[in-house]
Amino acid sequence: MVSLRGEHDLTTAPVLREKTESAIADGVGLVIDLSEAEFIDSSIIGAVLDARKRAGESGIGFAVALGDGEPPVRRVLEVTGLKQNLPVRESREEAVAQVQAGPEAPPKGEG
Amino acid sequence: MVPARAENVAVLRRAISGIGESVGMEEAGLGDLQTIITEAAMNVVVHAYDGGDGPLEVTASRSGHSLEIVVRDHGSGFRPRPADPDRGELRLGLPLIAALSDGFQISGGPGRGTEVRVSKRIVGDEEAVEAPAEDLVAGDGTRLSFATDVPVAPVLSRVIGMLASRADLSIDRLADSQLLGDAVSTTGSSEFTDGRVDVEVFDREGCLEIRVGPLVPGAAERLVKGMELPRPLAGSLRALASGISVAEGDGGSERLLIEVEERR
Numbered sequence: 001m002v003s004l005r006g007e008h009d010l011t012t013a014p015v016l017r018e019k020t021e022s023a024i025a026d027g028v029g030l031v032i033d034l035s036e037a038e039f040i041d042s043s044i045i046g047a048v049l050d051a052r053k054r055a056g057e058s059g060i061g062f063a064v065a066l067g068d069g070e071p072p073v074r075r076v077l078e079v080t081g082l083k084q085n086l087p088v089r090e091s092r093e094e095a096v097a098q099v100q101a102g103p104e105a106p107p108k109g110e111g
Numbered sequence: 112m113v114p115a116r117a118e119n120v121a122v123l124r125r126a127i128s129g130i131g132e133s134v135g136m137e138e139a140g141l142g143d144l145q146t147i148i149t150e151a152a153m154n155v156v157v158h159a160y161d162g163g164d165g166p167l168e169v170t171a172s173r174s175g176h177s178l179e180i181v182v183r184d185h186g187s188g189f190r191p192r193p194a195d196p197d198r199g200e201l202r203l204g205l206p207l208i209a210a211l212s213d214g215f216q217i218s219g220g221p222g223r224g225t226e227v228r229v230s231k232r233i234v235g236d237e238e239a240v241e242a243p244a245e246d247l248v249a250g251d252g253t254r255l256s257f258a259t260d261v262p263v264a265p266v267l268s269r270v271i272g273m274l275a276s277r278a279d280l281s282i283d284r285l286a287d288s289q290l291l292g293d294a295v296s297t298t299g300s301s302e303f304t305d306g307r308v309d310v311e312v313f314d315r316e317g318c319l320e321i322r323v324g325p326l327v328p329g330a331a332e333r334l335v336k337g338m339e340l341p342r343p344l345a346g347s348l349r350a351l352a353s354g355i356s357v358a359e360g361d362g363g364s365e366r367l368l369i370e371v372e373e374r375r
Contacts, residue, residue: 007124010153011117039124039142041149042203072142079210080203081276 001065001092003033004040013043020051029060029099033092035067040076052086052104061099063087115160115167115184120152123169127180130171134178136233143211143231144178150204151182151227159186159225177213177232185224188260205266206273209312214254216307217261225261230254252313252320257300263308264296270312271319278314280373287351288319288371294338294348295323295369302330304364317373318353324366331357331367 002019004012023030032048034040048064055062066074066088077083087104089095113119124145131141148169155167168183208215212231219225255270257263271292275285300308304325313320323334335355338348349355353372357365 007121009117009120009149010157011120039145039149041146041153042207043153045203045207070142071139072145075139075142076146076207079277080207080273081279084279085276 001031001033001096003035004037004044006037007039008037008044009039009041010043013047016044016047017050020047021054024051024054024058024060027058027060030055030062031065031092031095031099032063033065033067033095034073035065035092037073038070039072045076045080045082048086049082056104059103061101061103063089063095063098065089065092065095067091112166112168115152115156115165115186117153117156119167120149120156123148123152126169127171131178134173134233136178136231140231140234144180147208147211147229147231148180148182150208151180151229154204154227155182155184155186155225159184161187173233174230177230180229180231181226182229183224183226188219188221188223188225202265202269203273206269209253209255209270210273210277212253214252214256214311216256216258217266218258220258220260252311252322254309254311256310257308259300259306259308263310264293267292267296267310271321274312274314275319275371278319279316280319280371284319284371284373288321290348291321291338291351291369291371295321295334295367297337298323298326298330298334302326302333304362319371321369321371322366323369325360325364326367328363328365331365334367 002016002023004016008016020030020032030051032051052062064086067090077088087098089098127144127148128141131144136144152167159165165184165186170181172179208229212229214230216228217225253270255267268289271288272285275288280288295310298308300306303309304327309324311322335349340346352369354370356368358368360366
């Protein structure tokens with residue numbers, strides 16, 4: 001589990017990428033916990049999306065925990081349509097359960 | 112004005128939040144403002160001065176029932192650039208600004224710097240409820256306005272992609288929307304009554320609407336004609352739309368309305 005606390009933007013995105021990379025390399029399944037994040041920007045979203053893609057490629061589970069997250073974080077995910085798109089769970093426990101259930105199914109595609 | 116450095120952006124967030132509060136913007140709006148300013152400022156930090164230093168100007172002022180934020184730089188202007196790994200391949204900044212605001216105008220060009228002007232209605236402003244209709248931006252859409260030498264296609268395509276995703280359109284219909292957006296992007300600024308490329312994008316559940324204009328008379332028809340596929344292909348991109356119509360506006364101007372609905 002990688003937890004973000006406080007404000008996160010371009011300045012902290014590289015650290016997030018490092019942490020998600022090593023979690024994926026460990027092969028155990030990745031939960032990105034945003035429940036204590038006060039702010040995220042598009043570079044963080046980009047890192048989350050990239051991590052999801054890499055988790056899928058590595059065949060491991062992926063979920064995002066939103067929890068009682070600050071409204072700006074929830075709002076950004078809603079406004080971008082990502083809340084419906086990403087495996088977002090309302091609590092850390094649910095996110096962990098999601099990840100333990102296995103990797104995401106490939107997205108429903110063309111046709 | 113601050114040096115365009117990433118560590119200054121957090122300061123700008125506080126500042127814009129304070130300004131938002133002082134004009135009566137409510138909680139959700141304040142959060143949006145912080146994201147808007149972060150995205151606009153980060154674009155300057157990352158792109159305007161090739162990673163070096165330079166001025167980043169931010170102004171915020173009340174305009175009617177909206178807050179207008181202007182972020183300006185004196186850098187190299189818009190040009191195609193390789194994707195920055197830290198910003199991701201996705202370039203979500205401008206679409207995010209579009210999704211959170213009532214619209215933005217983007218102006219500038221190579222060597223002239225870039226200016227992004229974002230407008231956001233002050234929700235929480237009691238007077239707004241009784242305001243005359245012209246002051247309020249209709250619906251939940253976003254208005255994009257591009258100066259003549261700013262490339263429209265990449266920005267419009269990503270904004271359409273984000274709003275189509277928000278409207279829960281399938282991948283196919285999202286792609287169709289972007290193709291239609293690409294066709295719109297080829298419209299020259301001289302086809303618009305104000306000399307700028309003006310497009311509004313409205314999303315609601317299962318439907319995306321693209322409104323192009325105000326256009327000069329005849330421009331709408333030319334735009335639709337331009338959707339025809341080149342030989343040896345046959346057909347037109349207009350077949351991708353659920354509906355295309357032309358609405359008349361003030362002074363003989365036209366608006367082209369393109370609807371993309373989910374197909375069952």
